[in-house]
Amino acid sequence: MAAAADGHGGGGGLDPLHQFEIYPILSINIGEYDVSFTNSSLWMVIAAVVSYLIISRGVGAGSLVPTRMQVVAETLYSTVANMVRDNVGDAGKKYFPFVFTLFMFVLFGNLLGMIPYSFTFTSHLAVTFAMAATIFVTITIIGIMRHGLHFFSLFFPAGAPLATAPILIPIEIISYLSRPVSLSVRLFANMMVGHTLLKVLGSFAVMMGAAGILPLGLLVGITALEFLVAALQAYVFTILTCIYLHDAIHLH
Amino acid sequence: MEAEAAKLIGAGLAAIGMIGAGIGVGNVWASYITALARNPASKAEIGANIWIGFAVTEAIALFALIVALIALFA
Numbered sequence: 504m505a506a507a508a509d510g511h512g513g514g515g516g517l518d519p520l521h522q523f524e525i526y527p528i529l530s531i532n533i534g535e536y537d538v539s540f541t542n543s544s545l546w547m548v549i550a551a552v553v554s555y556l557i558i559s560r561g562v563g564a565g566s567l568v569p570t571r572m573q574v575v576a577e578t579l580y581s582t583v584a585n586m587v588r589d590n591v592g593d594a595g596k597k598y599f600p601f602v603f604t605l606f607m608f609v610l611f612g613n614l615l616g617m618i619p620y621s622f623t624f625t626s627h628l629a630v631t632f633a634m635a636a637t638i639f640v641t642i643t644i645i646g647i648m649r650h651g652l653h654f655f656s657l658f659f660p661a662g663a664p665l666a667t668a669p670i671l672i673p674i675e676i677i678s679y680l681s682r683p684v685s686l687s688v689r690l691f692a693n694m695m696v697g698h699t700l701l702k703v704l705g706s707f708a709v710m711m712g713a714a715g716i717l718p719l720g721l722l723v724g725i726t727a728l729e730f731l732v733a734a735l736q737a738y739v740f741t742i743l744t745c746i747y748l749h750d751a752i753h754l755h
Numbered sequence: 756m757e758a759e760a761a762k763l764i765g766a767g768l769a770a771i772g773m774i775g776a777g778i779g780v781g782n783v784w785a786s787y788i789t790a791l792a793r794n795p796a797s798k799a800e801i802g803a804n805i806w807i808g809f810a811v812t813e814a815i816a817l818f819a820l821i822v823a824l825i826a827l828f829a
Binding site for chain 2: 520685689692693735736738739742
């Protein structure tokens with residue numbers, strides 16, 4: 504929906520936040536809870552199916568001289584595999600499937616959202632915070648299972664003088680607890696702001712008539728930037744997960 | 756002061772937070788170029804980390820924008 508500038512403003516009015524509206528496609532109510540299948544759920548299913556197809560198609564060929572699809576699948580795999588190896592080490596090998604799934608889901612959520620008239624589910628805080636909270640809880644449990652009570656030494660840097668403990672420990676605890684918030688808000692804000700910007704610029708291009716060629720040129724550049732941001736934010740989201748995982752496994 | 760005017764002024768004030776992010780992102784790239792000029796061989800090692808630094812700093816500007824949008828619409 505983002506790049507769709509052609510008169511989608513709803514009667515000429517500028518309503519850049521309209522594209523983030525969630526509406527139910529299939530209304531389902533269980534008890535008093537609304538668990539409808541919405542456009543957000545639909546695009547999550549599409550993202551999961553597309554990433555599954557790309558990987559299974561790419562791996563299915565498995566020839567020595569790779570086909571184009573195989574190059575895509577292998578590049579995605581090796582990017583995340585290197586990221587996990589460099590940031591977590593050998594102990595992170597068994598968490599690779601989790602990290603890879605996360606990367607593919609966020610990446611295709613961001614990229615599919617760039618299709619005009621589609622829906623970007625990563626532009627909703629509810630979605631990103633659910634992912635970030637899952638990561639946070641999982642990683643905390645992994646840390647406690649590996650180290651027991653010794654895990655809490657994470658909140659006091661080794662080698663710091665004991666007198667600084669009353670200041671350092673609260674700071675470390677606050678910074679640890681703010682991780683899911685910053686992780687989720689970063690992704691959500693990047694996607695939401697990018698799509699709003701595209702919509703506003705697109706409306707300018709329509710409103711200005713013949714002179715609209717200028718904002719249109721800018722729009723082309725910003726669209727390219729949005730593709731960069733879509734891939735970059737998926738990368739950053741996963742690499743920060745790896746760094747948090749490293750902290751929980753190696754304790755600084 | 757009318758509530759509507761206060762909303763708009765508040766949103767404008769919230770956008771001031773972006774100054775810090777602007778300086779920060781400029782610093783990230785300036786340091787990257789300085790580092791590359793001094794040691795061009797380190798490009799592969801710095802290359803991946805620069806994007807993390809950029810994304811983490813850029814997020815501050817977006818937090819300011821979110822506060823501005825909350826002031827305007829919520």
